[in-house]
Amino acid sequence: xxxxxxxxxxxxxxxxxxxxxxxxxxxxxxxxxxxxxxxxxxxxxxxxxxxxxxxxxxxxxxxxxxxxxxxxxxxxxxxxxxxxxxxxxxxxxxxxxxxxxxxxxxxxxxxxxxxxxxxxxxxxxxxxxxxxxxxxxxxxxxxxxxxxxxxxxxxxxxxxxxxxxxxxxxxxxxxxxxxxxxxxxxxxxxxxxxxxxxxxxxxxxxxxxxxxxxxxxxxxxxxxxxxxxxxxxxxxxxxxxxxxxxxxxxxxxxxxxxxxxxxxxxxxxxxxxxxxxxxxxxxxxxxxxxxxxxxxxxxxxxxxxxxxxxxxxxxxxxxxx
Amino acid sequence: xxxxxxxxxxxxxxxxxxxxxxxxxxxxxxxxxxxxxxxxxxxxxxxxxxxxxxxxxxxxxxxxxxxxxxxxxxxxxxxxxxxxxxxxxxxxxxxxxxxxxxxxxxxxxxxxxxxxxxxxxxxxxxxxxxxxxxxxxxxxxxxxxxxxxxxxxxxxxxxxxxxxxxxxxxxxxxxxxxxxxxxxxxxxxxxxxxxxxxxxxxxxxxxxxxxxxxxxxxxxxxxxxxxxxxxxxxxxxxxxxxxxxxxxxxxxxxxxxxxxxxxxxxxxxxxxxxxxxxxxxxxxxxxxxxxxxxxxxxxxxxxxxxxxxxxxxxxxxxxxxx
Amino acid sequence: xxxxxxxxxxxxxxxxxxxxxxxxxxxxxxxxxxxxxxxxxxxxxxxxxxxxxxxxxxxxxxxxxxxxxxxxxxxxxxxxxxxxxxxxxxxxxxxxxxxxxxxxxxxxxxxxxxxxxxxxxxxxxxxxxxxxxxxxxxxxxxxxxxxxxxxxxxxxxxxxxxxxxxxxxxxxxxxxxxxxxxxxxxxxxxxxxxxxxxxxxxxxxxxxxxxxxxxxxxxxxxxxxxxxxxxxxxxxxxxxxxxxxxxxxxxxxxxxxxxxxxxxxxxxxxxxxxxxxxxxxxxxxxxxxxxxxxxxxxxxxxxxxxxxxxxxxxxxxxxxxxxxx
Numbered sequence: 001x002x003x004x005x006x007x008x009x010x011x012x013x014x015x016x017x018x019x020x021x022x023x024x025x026x027x028x029x030x031x032x033x034x035x036x037x038x039x040x041x042x043x044x045x046x047x048x049x050x051x052x053x054x055x056x057x058x059x060x061x062x063x064x065x066x067x068x069x070x071x072x073x074x075x076x077x078x079x080x081x082x083x084x085x086x087x088x089x090x091x092x093x094x095x096x097x098x099x100x101x102x103x104x105x106x107x108x109x110x111x112x113x114x115x116x117x118x119x120x121x122x123x124x125x126x127x128x129x130x131x132x133x134x135x136x137x138x139x140x141x142x143x144x145x146x147x148x149x150x151x152x153x154x155x156x157x158x159x160x161x162x163x164x165x166x167x168x169x170x171x172x173x174x175x176x177x178x179x180x181x182x183x184x185x186x187x188x189x190x191x192x193x194x195x196x197x198x199x200x201x202x203x204x205x206x207x208x209x210x211x212x213x214x215x216x217x218x219x220x221x222x223x224x225x226x227x228x229x230x231x232x233x234x235x236x237x238x239x240x241x242x243x244x245x246x247x248x249x250x251x252x253x254x255x256x257x258x259x260x261x262x263x264x265x266x267x268x269x270x271x272x273x274x275x276x277x278x279x280x281x282x283x284x285x286x287x288x289x290x291x292x293x294x295x296x297x298x299x300x301x302x303x304x305x306x307x308x309x310x311x312x313x314x315x316x317x318x319x320x321x
Numbered sequence: 322x323x324x325x326x327x328x329x330x331x332x333x334x335x336x337x338x339x340x341x342x343x344x345x346x347x348x349x350x351x352x353x354x355x356x357x358x359x360x361x362x363x364x365x366x367x368x369x370x371x372x373x374x375x376x377x378x379x380x381x382x383x384x385x386x387x388x389x390x391x392x393x394x395x396x397x398x399x400x401x402x403x404x405x406x407x408x409x410x411x412x413x414x415x416x417x418x419x420x421x422x423x424x425x426x427x428x429x430x431x432x433x434x435x436x437x438x439x440x441x442x443x444x445x446x447x448x449x450x451x452x453x454x455x456x457x458x459x460x461x462x463x464x465x466x467x468x469x470x471x472x473x474x475x476x477x478x479x480x481x482x483x484x485x486x487x488x489x490x491x492x493x494x495x496x497x498x499x500x501x502x503x504x505x506x507x508x509x510x511x512x513x514x515x516x517x518x519x520x521x522x523x524x525x526x527x528x529x530x531x532x533x534x535x536x537x538x539x540x541x542x543x544x545x546x547x548x549x550x551x552x553x554x555x556x557x558x559x560x561x562x563x564x565x566x567x568x569x570x571x572x573x574x575x576x577x578x579x580x581x582x583x584x585x586x587x588x589x590x591x592x593x594x595x596x597x598x599x600x601x602x603x604x605x606x607x608x609x610x611x612x613x614x615x616x617x618x619x620x621x622x623x624x625x626x627x628x629x630x631x632x633x634x635x636x637x638x639x640x641x642x643x
Numbered sequence: 644x645x646x647x648x649x650x651x652x653x654x655x656x657x658x659x660x661x662x663x664x665x666x667x668x669x670x671x672x673x674x675x676x677x678x679x680x681x682x683x684x685x686x687x688x689x690x691x692x693x694x695x696x697x698x699x700x701x702x703x704x705x706x707x708x709x710x711x712x713x714x715x716x717x718x719x720x721x722x723x724x725x726x727x728x729x730x731x732x733x734x735x736x737x738x739x740x741x742x743x744x745x746x747x748x749x750x751x752x753x754x755x756x757x758x759x760x761x762x763x764x765x766x767x768x769x770x771x772x773x774x775x776x777x778x779x780x781x782x783x784x785x786x787x788x789x790x791x792x793x794x795x796x797x798x799x800x801x802x803x804x805x806x807x808x809x810x811x812x813x814x815x816x817x818x819x820x821x822x823x824x825x826x827x828x829x830x831x832x833x834x835x836x837x838x839x840x841x842x843x844x845x846x847x848x849x850x851x852x853x854x855x856x857x858x859x860x861x862x863x864x865x866x867x868x869x870x871x872x873x874x875x876x877x878x879x880x881x882x883x884x885x886x887x888x889x890x891x892x893x894x895x896x897x898x899x900x901x902x903x904x905x906x907x908x909x910x911x912x913x914x915x916x917x918x919x920x921x922x923x924x925x926x927x928x929x930x931x932x933x934x935x936x937x938x939x940x941x942x943x944x945x946x947x948x949x950x951x952x953x954x955x956x957x958x959x960x961x962x963x964x965x966x967x968x
Contacts, residue, residue, distance in 0.1 A: 209739040212700050213750065213802075217733055218724040218757040228742055314744060353759070361824040501685035502850065506894040506902060529825060532896035559898055573829045575857040576898055577880060581836040586857070588833070589826035592794060 023197040033135060048313045055141075055309030061302030069119055072112030080113035080266035081105060092287050099287035111265035111291050118296075121183045123251045126245035130188025133194025133240065137218045138225050140195070141202025151195075171260050179262050182255065186248045193247075194240045201236055205229050235311040242307050246300040253296060268292035322390045323523055324350035324373075324490055329385030331372045339381065340596045342368040344547040346385070347622060350490075350523050357517060357534030357555070358527045358543035359570075363593055367415065369544070370492045373525075374405075374412045387490055390489055403481070407438055411521075413490035415495045418475035421467040427478055428463030434482065445485055452481045452520065456511050473504035480511065484520045491521040495528055507576045509537045531574060535559050540628075543567050546593050546604040549622045553629040563625065563636045564607045603633070611635050644844065645697065645730070645813055646673040649706035651867075652692050656892075666692045668868040669706070671943075673814060679835075679845045681855030683891075684865030690848045693865075694817045697846065698732045710813075728758060731806040735818035741790035747798065747814065748786050750805050758809065778834055796827035801929035803809045803834065814838075817848045832858060850947065852895050856880050864888050867922035870943060874950035884952040886927050921955070931956060 049055055076097075078085040085106035086096040093099070098107035140151040167185065175180065205211065206229065214228050228236065255261045256269025257276075275281070275289035329346040329453045334340040343365040350356055358366045368380070373396065376382060382397040389409060395401040412421070422430055431449070432442035448555040450460050467475060476496060493512065497505040515521050526538055534541050535555055542552040543566065551564040562568045564623060574638040579586065591608040594600050600607070602617040611617070615634045625640040652667040667689040674680050684690040695701040699715055707714045710726065718726055734740055741747055755767055762770075775782045778800040785797055793801075799819055806814055820828045822848055831858065836858050839845055849855050855862055855876070862879045864872040866885065872885040883889045896902070920937040921927070927936070933955065941953045 127825065207736045209736060211699075212732075212734070212744045213698060213740050216698060216727055217750075217753045218727055219753065220720075232742060232744055234744075243845075331936045361826060418877070502852070502891055503685070506896070509896075510902070510905070530823075530896070532898050535898050536896045536902050570825060571898070574825055574898065575829065575853040577853045577856045577892070577895060578899075579853070579857055580857050580876075581833065585833060585836075586829045588828070588830035590830075 004039045004127055009066070043265055049310075052309045054305050055313060058302040058304070058306030058309060061298055062306065065115060065299050066119065068086075069114060069115040072108070072115065076106060076109045076112065078106040078109040080110040080111070085109065089283070089285050091285075098291055099285070101274065101288055102285075107271075107288055107291065110266045110271055111268070111295070114268040114271055114292060115295065117179050117262065117267045118249055118252065118263045118299075120179050120247045122248040124180070124183035125186035125190070125248035125252070126241060128184065129191040129244040130194055130237070130241045132187070132191040133198055133244070134237065136191070136195040137198025138202055138229070141199040142206055142221065142225055142229070144203075144206075148199075151199075155192045155195050158189065161189065163189045167255065167260055177261070177263050179265055182252060182262055183248070186251050190244060190247055190251065194244055197240055198233070198237070201233050202229055205232055235307065238310055241306045242303045246286065249296055249300060253292075268296055323352045323354065325386075326350075326373075327386040327387040327388075329369070329372065329387065330383035331368055331376065331385075332381045332383055333368075333379050334381050335379070335597070338597055341547050341599055342596055343372065344599070345622075346549050348542060348549060348552055349527070352522050353516065354540060355513065355524045355526060355538045355543040356552075357531075358525055358544065359529065359531050359534060359541055360550075361529060361593065363546070363596070364544040365448075365547040366544050367494055368547075370412065370494050370525060370527050371414075373490070373492060374410045375399070375402065382478070395608055397506060401478035407483075407488065408595075409488055410490045410492070411483045412492040413483045413494060413496050415500075417479045417483075417496070418472060418499070421475060421479070423467055424585075426464055426466055427470075431463070431482060431485075431575055431616050435485070438486070440486065449481070449485060452485070455514060455518075456481055457507075473500055473508065476500060476504070476508055477511065480508070480515070480587070486514055489522045491515075491523075492525045493527065496526075497528065497530065497533055505533065509533055513537050531559070531571065532576075543570070548597055548604055549632060550629075551606070551629075551631045551633075552622075553626075553631075557629055562627070563639075564631045564633045565635065566605050567613055644674060644676045644711060645846075646709040647693070647697070647706070648709060650693065650703055650708060651694060651705045652689070652696060652701065653704045666868055667696070668940075670865075670868075670870055671706075672863050672870070672873060674844050674846060676812065677839065677842045677844055678861060679839050679847055679859040680863060681859035682846055682848045682863050683850065683852060683855050683924045684867060684894045685850050687867060688865040689848075689868035690865050691817055692868075694732065694815045694846065694848050697813075697815055698730065699726070700732075721956055724757065728809050729811050730815070731809060731811045731819065732815040733799065733802045733806065733819045736822055737795045737802070738790055740802060741798065743790055745789075747788055747790045747793055747801055750801065751808065754805060754809060770808065771804075774808045775801075777807060778804045779830065780804065794827070795823045796831060799823065799831055800834065803831075803838075807838075811843070813844045813846065815846045815848070818850070820854070821849070821851065852880070852891060864891070869922055869940070870951070870953055871923065872950075872952050872954075873943070878947065878950045882950075883925075883959060884946055884950070885954050886931050887923050890926075921953075 082105060084104050086093070086100040086102045086104055088100060090096055090100040091103075096106050096108065098111055101107060101110070136151050136155060140148040140155075151308070166189075170181075170185070171177065198304055202225075211224060211228055214224050252261065252267065253269030253272070256267045257273040259273065261267055261269060269291045269292070272289050275285070280286075280288040326349070327478060329348050330341075331343040332547060333342050334408045346365075346369055356562050358369065360366045372380065372382070373394070376396065376399070387394040387396055389405070394410070394630055401633060421427075425433070435442050435445060449463075453460055453462060458474060458477055458481075462470065462474065462478060470478065482498070496512075497508055500508060511526065512526070516524055525532065528534060531541070536553050540552060541558040543550045543558070543564070545566050551558065551562065551567045553562075558567060558570060562571055566589075569587070573586055573588050575586060589608055594604055594607070603609070603612070603620050606612045606616045613635070618634075620634045620637070622630055623634055623637070624630045631637075648669045648671055650667055651665065654664040654666060656662050656664050670689075670693060672680070682690045682693060692701060696703050699718075703716060707716060709715070710730065714727060715723075728800045740961075741750065751771055755762070759767060772782050775785065780800050781799060785793060785801060790798060803814075814835075820831050823831060832854065835845055835847070845858075846860055847855060859876050862874065862876045863870055864879065864885065866887050871887045872879055872883065879888065880892070883892055893902070893904075920935075920939055921932075921941050924932060924936050936955050942959075943951045943953045944957050945951050945955050
């Protein structure tokens with residue numbers, strides 16, 4: 001595209017982040033020759049990652065729940081749907097850490113089981129949505145033209161499909177539903193948002209001079225997408241994954257809540273569903289619906305905070321020395 | 322009357338400390354004087370321009386006095402400065418022409434701008450028409466959106482708008498940098514015309530392009546690394562610069578008529594110092610070909626000849642011996 | 644060596660692609676080995692588009708670009724890779740040319756991977772060092788740094804060093820110093836001039852006439868996608884024929900003389916829109932133009948050996964129009 005080159009204010013060193021240049025100059029002068037190696041870069045990123053408060057806090061919260069998913073079932077000897085685990089509607093006690101439901105089921109056991117299915121659906125569903133979104137988004141954004149038009153049309157069609165109606169129809173045909181189909185369903189219906197976002201970013205990156213320079217270096221198109229464009233968007237891609245991940249959790253919770261989720265597994269949404277059906281809110285049985293709601297909020301919130309931290313880790317300019 | 326600036330220091334706050342962007346500026350500007358403020362990026366010229374009208378969010382006023390037409394400008398107080406802004410002191414900031422509100426017609430935007438200053442659009446309209454005419458813009462421009470105008474047209478619109486209330490001082494920050502050569506000349510000459518017609522009394526023209534200053538400025542002030550380095554009438558700066566930096570800067574400018582094969586121009590090796598912890602003494606010391614031990618002590622910005630000030634020990638020595 | 648033959652670039656714009664934007668219109672000139680040619684034009688002149696077409700980053704709508712008699716549009720992927728060993732480009736914004744999340748010297752490792760795969764590491768390091776020194780850089784100062792830790796001048800030199808590593812014959816320099824400080828500008832410019840004495844041909848794209856004059860032997864003045872005037876630098880600058888060139892010479896601020904007279908600001912037609920006649924018609928002084936100028940595009944006429952103008956006025960001077968060599 002003909003770009004009108006307007007001359008702008010010249011760039012000089014006074015604009016440099018101060019202190020770095022001096023320190024690095026000294027260190028570099030001590031070195032005989034510096035070999036650009038991949039190993040060095042990886043360890044640098046690791047260093048920054050381990051020292052970023054947002055990443056650590058957000059990551060810890062998510063990690064905590066993840067650990068709970070694995071460790072939790074070992075801590076309780078009740079199954080999620082086991083009756084008689086305790087008194088009905090019992091508040092948290094030494095025997096039932098999160099209290100019991102109307103049916104005398106142990107809430108903690110349900111909670112821990114639900115966490116597991118939540119993570120499973122989110123990873124598979126969110127991951128699938130991100131993957132499809134990446135394929136469609138990168139291709140449309142980089143190639144442009146007719147390819148872009150066709151992919152756009154596809155994206156828009158999937159976007160406007162009334163997913164709930166489709167879901168109802170599918171649910172009518174499947175008598176027994178497992179976690180996998182829910183994850184697949186979420187994956188195949190929520191990718192348009194990812195595709196749109198990635199396409200837009202790819203468009204803007206594709207016109208940058210460093211992409212031209214890569215082309216001038218004989219690098220092929222798909223390689224350019226993987227080595228120049230995608231890494232530049234790595235935090236963006238992760239953010240997209242987090243959106244899909246969090247979105248999957250929320251969609252799954254909604255589906256479970258209205259009874260269209262997996263039929264035979266505990267899930268956080270199902271817990272809240274049952275809790276509301278049995279008037280837990282009115283009757284004050286907070287231990288039944290607060291843990292699942294809080295868990296969803298904390299996990300998704302933690303993921304978002306992690307992402308802000310990751311942006312700082314990946315982007316050298318945002319780092320504060 | 323005119324502008325008097327005394328020991329102005331404005332720093333930038335950053336996470337790592339204060340960047341001493343403007344570190345002690347003292348100079349005068351007479352009524353009707355067009356002063357060019359030249360220097361490379363990072364020298365503090367934009368900081369100086371900005372601090373005369375509005376301190377940005379990261380800018381910290383340290384000390385110094387500014388007096389315009391005998392009245393002190395309370396530049397450290399954002400609210401108190403408000404009554405001076407646009408009326409007494411006006412600015413055409415860098416990239417102004419790109420900052421026009423894209424969803425407002427020019428006329429509407431002008432009316433809003435004036436209303437915010439308590440001036441009725443209707444009252445100013447005749448004057449506005451005259452000025453648009455002066456810059457060779459038809460009044461139809463008031464009914465257009467910025468996107469319908471070319472770069473040169475937008476810049477002229479901005480020039481007219483910034484001077485509508487006849488400010489005493491106008492600060493123009495790099496207003497020609499993004500324009501084509503042909504428009505640059507027209508815009509620069511229009512600015513001089515503004516001064517002729519007393520739409521503005523005095524003008525500070527900030528730019529890195531010294532040759533434009535030679536064409537339209539009465540005097541040129543050169544800055545380096547946050548300090549004033551030399552100020553003199555235009556001809557003197559261009560033809561008889563005394564400060565080593567000014568000399569090297571002028572001689573590094575390619576001109577039509579100069580070819581590499583005939584005369585190889587020299588740049589200035591090295592880079593300007595970082596202003597977080599600037600070096601003691603003369604800030605140009607490391608790159609100066611005639612630096613000597615006295616340069617470890619900061620040279621004062623003093624008059625070395627009539628209307629000619631410079632901050633250099635070597636220059637002062639030469640002058641004393643002359 | 645590099646020959647542009649009737650190059651045009653048209654874009655389709657508008658809601659349904661109805662309107663045509665002619666960025667480049669029938670450009671022909673050539674670059675001989677070791678020659679520095681200035682491509683001078685203001686914004687909208689199409690100069691950057693031409694540079695990108697030579698680098699095959701943009702496709703040519705009509706006409707052909709020939710490198711050693713071969714049309715570069717016909718190059719296969721492998722041949723294109725070889726082409727880039729001999730023809731490279733450096734762009735205006737030094738910071739934009741580097742992927743900000745990687746270190747600056749990654750640009751070297753990319754070409755090593757593609758072009759020097761089997762060269763042993765220590766040999767490569769030595770080559771790299773000498774290339775950096777050839778452009779006036781101190782290797783420890785610039786290696787292993789991120790782009791934002793280096794200055795604009797250093798980044799541009801790194802890109803030139805990269806091009807030198809490939810041992811190129813033609814460098815397309817697109818406004819490479821316009822974003823640099825005055826004191827660095829001349830150093831990079833001198834570097835280019837020095838490389839030219841070592842045999843490098845350069846297409847120096849700029850809007851700054853004095854830079855073009857400083858460094859080039861041949862100058863091509865562009866206006867709205869068409870050549871207005873072309874010839875040896877001395878001839879074009881000292882004896883400009885085209886009204887546009889004359890206007891440019893008058894408007895350039897000099898340090899030894901002041902502007903004379905008054906320069907009117909006339910606006911040209913909407914940028915890129917194809918007008919039937921001479922693109923400069925709207926801005927041309929009335930005394931110099933005729934009705935014929937409005938209807939037909941002027942051809943490039945050779946007014947004196949090596950000096951070409953696209954202006955109808957000179958048709959009378961010559962008996963018949965001579966196509967440019």
